[in-house]
Amino acid sequence: MSDQDLFYLLALMKVEGVGDIIAKKLITNCGSAESIFKTGLNKIAAIDGIGSALVNNLKDKSIFEKADKELKFIQSNNIQVSYFQDDIYPERLKHCIDSPVLIFTAGNIDLKNRKTISIVGTRQITSYGIEFCRKFIEDLVPLDPVIISGFAYGVDIMAHQLAMEYNLQTVGVLAHGLNQIYPKNHKKYMAKMEENGGFITEFWSTSQPDRENFVRRNRIVAGISEATIVIESADKGGSLITANLANDYNRDVFAVPGRVTDKYSQGCNDLIKTQKANVLTSAADLVYVLNWDLEKKSKAVQKQLFVELEPDEQMVYDFLIKNGKELLDSIALECNLPIFKISGILLNMELKGVIRPLPGKTFEAI
Missing domain, CATH: 3.40.50.450 (Rossmann fold)
Structure with a gap:
C-alpha cells in the first residue's frame, strides 16, 4: 500500500460518522478511499445507508491534517499497516463484518496458515x-x-x-x-x-x-x-x-x-x-x-523407541494395531472408555508419537 493510499484511508477513518462497516461500503462503491473524496457528493448520498449528515462531514478539511500527522507517526516509528483487502491482513479477521479497515502492528507477527x-x-x-x-x-x-x-x-x-x-x-x-x-x-x-x-x-x-x-x-x-x-x-x-x-x-x-x-x-x-x-x-x-493434527507441525514429537504407555494407552494402542484406522467413537466403544477420557488418552499418545490423527476424527497406530 502506497503512502498516498494510506493517507486517504486515514482521512476516511477520521470522518465523523464513518466506522468500519460504513467505510467498507464506501470503498466498495467508489473503488478506493481516495476516490471517495473525488466522487461527487450527490453520488455518495445515493449510496444505500449513507445519509446527508455523513456527506456533509466529508467536506471537513481538518481530517486531512489529522491523517497527515498520523501518517508521519507511522513512518517515523516503522509501524506496519494492514489494510482489510491486503493479503497480509489476518485471514480470519477478514471474515468479520465489523473488522477494522486498518490495523497497526509492531514486532514480528506471522499469522498466515497458523493455528x-x-x-x-x-x-x-x-x-x-x-x-x-x-x-x-x-x-x-x-x-x-x-x-x-x-x-x-x-x-x-x-x-x-x-x-x-x-x-x-x-x-x-x-x-x-x-x-x-x-x-x-x-x-x-x-x-x-x-x-x-x-x-x-x-x-x-x-x-x-x-x-x-x-x-x-x-x-x-x-x-x-x-x-x-x-x-x-x-x-x-x-x-x-x-x-x-x-x-x-x-x-x-x-x-x-x-x-x-x-x-x-x-x-x-x-x-x-x-x-x-x-x-x-x-x-x-x-x-x-x-480437529487439530499433531503430525503436520514441525515441532510435533516424533515416535520414540521403547515408549512407556499407561495401561489405558496400551489397550488403545493394541486395539489400533489389530484393527487399523478407527473412528474416535469406535475406539471409545470397543475399549470401554468414555469420550471425555479417550480424548485425553489419544492426545497423550500423539505426543508420545505412537499414533497419528487422520481426517474425520480417525486415528491409526504408527
Whole structure:
C-alpha cells in the first residue's frame, strides 16, 4: 500500500460518522478511499445507508491534517499497516463484518496458515487459573499455536508469559495506539514479545486506553482466532463479552469449569450451562473439537523407541494395531472408555508419537 493510499484511508477513518462497516461500503462503491473524496457528493448520498449528515462531514478539511500527522507517526516509528483487502491482513479477521479497515502492528507477527487461539479471563486470576493455564499451554507446545490475548492484568499477561516461556508466538491486542503501553507495569514484557510475536491495534497514536476502547479491542481478540478460551471469569466482565463476540463470529468458544461457589468460575460455568462454550478440562478437548493434527507441525514429537504407555494407552494402542484406522467413537466403544477420557488418552499418545490423527476424527497406530 502506497503512502498516498494510506493517507486517504486515514482521512476516511477520521470522518465523523464513518466506522468500519460504513467505510467498507464506501470503498466498495467508489473503488478506493481516495476516490471517495473525488466522487461527487450527490453520488455518495445515493449510496444505500449513507445519509446527508455523513456527506456533509466529508467536506471537513481538518481530517486531512489529522491523517497527515498520523501518517508521519507511522513512518517515523516503522509501524506496519494492514489494510482489510491486503493479503497480509489476518485471514480470519477478514471474515468479520465489523473488522477494522486498518490495523497497526509492531514486532514480528506471522499469522498466515497458523493455528491461533485467544486466551482471556479475569484480571484477578487465581492459583487454579494459573495452574490450568500453564498445563494447557504446555500441552499445546507440539502444535506450535499462536497465543492471542489482551495484554491486561491476570489471565491475559499469564497467557503471554507462558507462551514466551515455551517459545510460542504471542500477540497482544491493544486498546490504544502503539505510542504507549497499558498497563505501564507490562512494559518490561514488550521487547521479548516483539521478538516472536508483538502487538496489534486499530487505534491511532492519539487514542488513550479509554473504557470503550477495550470493548472494541475484544472483537479483534475474538475475530482473529480459531477459538476463544475463557480460563476464569466472574459473572460479568470483558472476557464474557469476548466469548459472546466469538459466538457471533461463529467461532468455537471454550470455558474452564470450576466450583459453583468460586466467584471467578461463575462466568465460565454460565457459558457452559447456556451452551455458549465447550467444556475445557485439558488441551485434549481443544484438539478434539478443532480437529487439530499433531503430525503436520514441525515441532510435533516424533515416535520414540521403547515408549512407556499407561495401561489405558496400551489397550488403545493394541486395539489400533489389530484393527487399523478407527473412528474416535469406535475406539471409545470397543475399549470401554468414555469420550471425555479417550480424548485425553489419544492426545497423550500423539505426543508420545505412537499414533497419528487422520481426517474425520480417525486415528491409526504408527
